[in-house]
Amino acid sequence: MQERDQIKSGGALGLLQVYTGPGKGKTTAAVGLAARAAAHGLKVTFIQFAKPDSSAEFDSLKKLGVYCMQFGAQGWIKKGGDNTEHAVEAQKGWRLALTYLKGDETTDILILDEINVILSAGLLKTAGVMEVLLNRFHGLEVVCTGREAPPELVMAADLVTEMLDIKHYFQQGVEARLGIEY
Numbered sequence: 001m002q003e004r005d006q007i008k009s010g011g012a013l014g015l016l017q018v019y020t021g022p023g024k025g026k027t028t029a030a031v032g033l034a035a036r037a038a039a040h041g042l043k044v045t046f047i048q049f050a051k052p053d054s055s056a057e058f059d060s061l062k063k064l065g066v067y068c069m070q071f072g073a074q075g076w077i078k079k080g081g082d083n084t085e086h087a088v089e090a091q092k093g094w095r096l097a098l099t100y101l102k103g104d105e106t107t108d109i110l111i112l113d114e115i116n117v118i119l120s121a122g123l124l125k126t127a128g129v130m131e132v133l134l135n136r137f138h139g140l141e142v143v144c145t146g147r148e149a150p151p152e153l154v155m156a157a158d159l160v161t162e163m164l165d166i167k168h169y170f171q172q173g174v175e176a177r178l179g180i181e182y
């Protein structure tokens with residue numbers, strides 16, 4: 001039996017994880033989980049919201065067989081601002097996510113990177129997303145990342161890790177660095 005089949009038939013998959021908080025490391029943690037899972041033959045789909053340009057980590061993940069897609073517009077999502085283009089992209093990303101959440105042989109672990117940001121900005125309705133997450137295909141592990149995870153998601157999750165911003169070199173004037181932040 002293949003390692004993937006062993007893991008799946010053992011019933012170990014199917015939990016809901018959340019990485020949130022203001023500190024650095026949420027997306028990195030999700031990338032690390034994808035790398036580990038792929039090494040055991042698990043099939044990972046990585047959907048990244050809120051960012052339009054190919055993230056460097058995708059180049060690495062693709063080499064590991066992780067399916068990666070991005071849905072975001074240019075510029076930051078601004079609370080209370082005009083986020084129309086981000087909202088359109090978020091809808092597209094969510095439509096794709098739905099196919100995996102309903103159950104799909106190509107995905108054992110679904111990563112919804114930055115979806116917390118999309119929810120907290122109101123670009124997708126939290127109630128609708130929660131209903132789908134809670135009724136997802138049995139055995140599908142889901143990871144939601146991003147600042148300000150909504151309370152409904154935190155309540156429902158099996159794991160919530162909050163990254164604290166205790167210190168960040170950005171405060172010393174160190175801007176995002178190639179190979180470290182992107």
Ligand code: ATP
Pocket residue numbers: 022023024025026027028029146147163165168170176180181182
């Ligand atoms: P990473 O992608 O490095 O794991 P993250 O996913 O936790 O970070 P995001 O909330 O997605 O962080 O923020 C996007 C960018 O802002 C990343 O380049 C990240 O390194 C940077 N960043 C994260 N936390 C902080 C912070 N507390 N102060 C300044 N910049 C930050």
Ligand code: MG
Pocket residue numbers: 026027028114145146
């Ligand atoms: Mg992130």
